[in-house]
Amino acid sequence: MMKVVSLVGARPQFIKEAVVNNAVRQQNAWQHILVHSGQHYDFNMSGAFFEELGIPKPDHYLGVGSGSHAAQTADALIKFEDVLRSEKPDLVMVYGDTNTTLAGALDAAKLHIPIAHIEAGPRTYNKLFPEEVNRVLTDHISDYLFACTELNVQNLAKEGIVKGVYNTGDVMYDLYLKMQPKLNPEAEMEHFGLKHNGYVLATIHRDFNTDSKERFESVLKGLNTIAKTQNVKVLYPMHPRARKTAKQFGLSDLLKDLIITEPVGYLELMSLLQECRFGVTDSGGFQRECYWAKKRAMLLMPQGWQEITDTGWHLLENDVTTLNWEEKTTELLQEMPYPGSIFGKGNAAEKIVREIQANAL
Numbered sequence: 001m002m003k004v005v006s007l008v009g010a011r012p013q014f015i016k017e018a019v020v021n022n023a024v025r026q027q028n029a030w031q032h033i034l035v036h037s038g039q040h041y042d043f044n045m046s047g048a049f050f051e052e053l054g055i056p057k058p059d060h061y062l063g064v065g066s067g068s069h070a071a072q073t074a075d076a077l078i079k080f081e082d083v084l085r086s087e088k089p090d091l092v093m094v095y096g097d098t099n100t101t102l103a104g105a106l107d108a109a110k111l112h113i114p115i116a117h118i119e120a121g122p123r124t125y126n127k128l129f130p131e132e133v134n135r136v137l138t139d140h141i142s143d144y145l146f147a148c149t150e151l152n153v154q155n156l157a158k159e160g161i162v163k164g165v166y167n168t169g170d171v172m173y174d175l176y177l178k179m180q181p182k183l184n185p186e187a188e189m190e191h192f193g194l195k196h197n198g199y200v201l202a203t204i205h206r207d208f209n210t211d212s213k214e215r216f217e218s219v220l221k222g223l224n225t226i227a228k229t230q231n232v233k234v235l236y237p238m239h240p241r242a243r244k245t246a247k248q249f250g251l252s253d254l255l256k257d258l259i260i261t262e263p264v265g266y267l268e269l270m271s272l273l274q275e276c277r278f279g280v281t282d283s284g285g286f287q288r289e290c291y292w293a294k295k296r297a298m299l300l301m302p303q304g305w306q307e308i309t310d311t312g313w314h315l316l317e318n319d320v321t322t323l324n325w326e327e328k329t330t331e332l333l334q335e336m337p338y339p340g341s342i343f344g345k346g347n348a349a350e351k352i353v354r355e356i357q358a359n360a361l
């Protein structure tokens with residue numbers, strides 16, 4: 001039986017692994033060895049997802065933790081190499097665009113082990129995003145490139161990558177659909193004292209927003225403006241990176257009129273998403289989830305998923321220091337027809353497993 005080593009380490013990767021892992025187990029497709037780099041380690045950034053999404057306990061935990069890009073990537077690189085040398089897999093699976101992804105792909109390439117990259121092909125063409133560097137490099141050394149959309153396939157082709165490319169749709173969309181029966185918006189709203197359509201859901205954690213005092217202050221002031229001018233609550237589950245810098249920059253006063261919580265679980269977040277008025281985010285995953293829930297969002301970033309922003313459904317607002325938040329919110333609240341399905345049919349994980357089985361044996 002073929003052996004696959006799957007490497008995860010950060011919150012978005014647990015979510016993607018949950019779906020693929022389930023498909024592998026259901027089809028008894030191969031021996032699946034799960035490795036956790038330890039890039040994310042707080043219970044609400046890691047363990048909670050394993051519990052609620054039923055992901056099996058990792059076979060190896062590398063304990064990489066936090067650090068500079070170099071320190072984090074290098075530690076994962078060294079420790080994951082040991083795992084590959086002992087496990088001797090037929091294939092390595094990596095997800096998305098984190099430092100864990102790059103380390104895993106680089107190790108596998110140097111040991112001549114074929115690589116499957118899930119979520120291959122998104123491009124911002126902006127190297128200021130560490131994620132752009134990670135995904136471009138990973139794509140160029142991968143053997144199987146599983147893309148979420150047709151545009152991602154085209155992006156790869158522009159860089160000469162055509163072999164091993166499959167447009168499977170997005171595994172996160174699979175999970176979103178699969179988890180619908182488990183959502184409980186009423187209970188979650190009650191927990192936070194919220195009412196249907198009476199709140200905005202914010203997730204803001206990316207380095208370009210939270211590591212600059214000027215930008216982060218503008219973003220938090222913007223959230224306060226939204227709360228006041230729209231007479232809504234703003235619920236902001238805060239990533240530990242954002243919580244730390246808000247404190248360090250002395251911005252705590254700007255949090256007191258918002259509902260601030262620790263990061264919430266996947267089912268909680270998806271439940272809350274169903275009944276919110278709109279989203280405010282810089283998350284790659286959450287902007288897609290907003291789209292699937294037919295909620296519009298303000299994206300506080302230079303580029304988002306172009307497939308969505310091109311339709312005008314989400315508004316791309318990078319100039320957070322000069323943004324007229326009231327005007328933008330009014331624009332966002334205008335009715336518009338839903339542009340329709342972009343991220344596949346909800347069977348991406350099955351397709352990935354099938355393609356690997358058909359080609360890698």
Ligand code: UD1
Pocket residue numbers: 010011012039040041042045066067072097098099100130131205206207239240241244284
């Ligand atoms: C990483 C990804 C980013 C993704 C995000 C998802 C890279 C380059 N970036 O960013 O693409 O959007 O994960 O959530 O890989 N921290 C804790 N506890 C934790 C994890 C992090 O306190 O469990 C704090 C530490 O202070 C750490 C900081 O958050 O230094 C940043 O964590 P890190 O993993 O370096 O990057 P993310 O911002 O999470």
Ligand code: UDP
Pocket residue numbers: 011012015203237238262263264265266267269282283284285286289
């Ligand atoms: N998420 C969650 N709770 C939170 C914030 C995020 O469950 O408090 C989930 C959500 O499904 C999101 C995913 O984690 O799509 C990825 O998160 P994140 O925004 O951290 O990473 P990115 O998608 O930007 O890489």
